[in-house]
Amino acid sequence: MDSEKEDIGKNRIHLRPVTLLNVTPVTLHLLPCEVRVNRPAPVARFFTPAIRQGPDGLEVSFRGRSLRGEEVEVPPGLVGYVMVTEEKGEVSIGKQDFSEGSHSDEPEQELVEPPEALERDFDRFISASASFSRFTLWGLETIPGPDAKVRAALTWPSLAAAIHAQVPED
Amino acid sequence: MAGRGDGGDGAGARQHVFLLPECLKDASKKMTSGLMFVKLVRPCSGEGALYLFNMCLPQLFEIKVFKEKHHSWFINQSVQSGGLLHFATPMDPLFLLLHYLIKADKEGKFQPLDQVVVDDMFPNCILLLKLPELEKLLRHVTEEKEIGKKKYYKYSKEKTLKWLGKKVNQTVAALKTNNINVGARVQSAAFFPGHQISSDKEEDYIRYAHGLISDYISKELSDDLSKYLKLPEPSASLPNPPSKKVKLSDEPVEAREDYTKFNTKDLKTEKKNSKMTAAQKALAKVDKTGMKSIDSFFGAKNKKKVGKI
């Protein structure tokens, strides 16, 4: 991963809360190969129209190789988001109205500090650009199936909840 | 990039695929700011890791990332390398506070929390002080004194082990309800839950839960917890508990490009272990028993917990 030195320790990456609301749905495919770039790709013209429902799941090919796929649901209690980090200095939605502050129903949960103190000049910002509740998981030639690693990973939040739940007082 | 009218498909921008708890979405209805990713310490290694704060609730979240070799995303009309999937899950902040309490215990005295939770490497740790019900949490792991109106805390190993024991218990219960295979078997068996559950012993569950909890505490505390739980020494063949302080970069890791060596191995055996990389396998073979003491000579003050517990 590209670690950006400037972020280490000091900086904060602010997630714009407003972007978590009402974000557009996104189509996601998790592919069994590494494409080594981040770039636009005409998925809807080359990939999506070639997907077929076969006897044992979805079928498609990519770069002349056969893929088998299936839909994976995001576990209950979770929401999927695609997030994009903003360029430094980029002005985006949600930054303008600090004055309003946050008005929670319970007064004791109000911020101790004004939000200005949380956001500093050198901080970065990240926004959710889209949300999802399922994605298509592809395997090379075989359907990923129940023992796909990512399926196992999806069980983490429920175990995490148990590990991090407060223990009962004596 | 967001808001540039290309449907968020980012020309070359790094996009992150995240799973967030629904509560964050609900919370964001009431806030215009206060969600932030910061780097804080990982108590088990002293290294930095990413956490998410919701400053409005306030609440702490841990960020795990799913990584599998040679995967990528198609995100709408774009391709994103890496195929990473990030998880934000609520985290018990006491694990982090504990890291600082143990560090501060070198002084051997009662201290106010704002003197304890300080970190040159990760100054954002002060955000932990804004979390709710800290006093209640701290009772699990400290002795406290009140002078004037100020509270002073001192780390208590005895109370901490008791608290961790409860953590292990609730984790064991969750392992059982989630049908997680905890036996010392080939790893792939873990993905067929409900299979051999009946044969998993209570001790296996406790050891497994201990291993999971050890991901949130120092090696020393993990060892103490193991004794507290009366776990027998793990046999050498087990990959866990992993040694936390082995400095990999200086270790003679099995040559990455040495295919001749690799080719002579039985491929079937290789397949079983395919979830481990060569370096991890090499590591598993390294005798780590002598390394702890050496490590403490070099431990950077901020990174290592050298305080006597």
Added chain:
Amino acid sequence: MDFRELERDNMGRCRLNSPVPAVCRKEPCVLGVDEAGRGPVLGPMVYAICYCPLSRLADLEALKVADSKTLSESERDRLFAKMEEDGDFVGWALDVLSPNLISTSMLGRVKYNLNSLSHDTAVGLVQHALDQGVKVVQVFVDTVGLPETYQERLQQRFPSIEVTVKAKADALYPVVSAASICAKVARDQAVKNWQFVEKLQDLDTNYGSGYPNDPKTKVWLRKHVEPVFGFPQFVRFSWRTAQSILEKEAESILWWVSQWCCEEGGGLGLSPAWEGCPPGRWSLSPLLTHREDLPTGDQEGLGRITSYFNESPRNCPHLPHRYFQERGLESATTL
């Protein structure tokens, strides 16, 4: 020839056949097998069988069928129309193997080369004729690979039939000539009416012969490279011509194949590591025995193999618990 089914879905295999002439169910028949479009980097490969009663072989010869390669397109169309007119004693069937089927077979984890694909298709068509009740007693096959081994294989598969596999059978036996005409007419029609599954903008149909050495074909290929997806499925990705264009002009892709991965496309200069391959898998396959009429030895375009161990977790000093390792989970450190 009714291509509607092929046009509905041309990503796999499509079988078309004439009605079986009643006489072919009663009298002993001779059956010819040939193919068209084996060499091109574009479009489907078509395998065809043609059959008639031994007693009517002279009538078939009277049509003056000849090796399809010696005939012009209009002559082939005319001859095929005549065979359709003579549907009371001539029958045919064919398999259209889509370029996608060819690519995915040849680039499969378990390699399925073009020879095996061809042989299996030929066997399938002969069996199809038998299943339809055609009384096949003799089979003539134009050779693919070594005639001896192929003949032995077919003979074993159909012990009650007299099998002859021969180079240039399409010129020697009228029933094979007729099959070659069926195959070629079908291939031409399939290419001409190809329904691209992709939604392509400004598609150019001037693809030339489709043979890798045809300059028009090369220009077409270059023009239709998409950096991420490579080519439309109309292109056989497994052809070396296609692969070498991708290597230069498309993004690099690494495939996850158990411990071994295969790199293709792009020019990132990872060192190929053939030594690292387990024997028999992902290694260079022996060259195919090509038919002399193939323009180039272009059928085995392989990606490069790189080692699984391109990265080591050196900068991760803490090994997470096995729960996390098994699930590919680790603590995030950056965004």
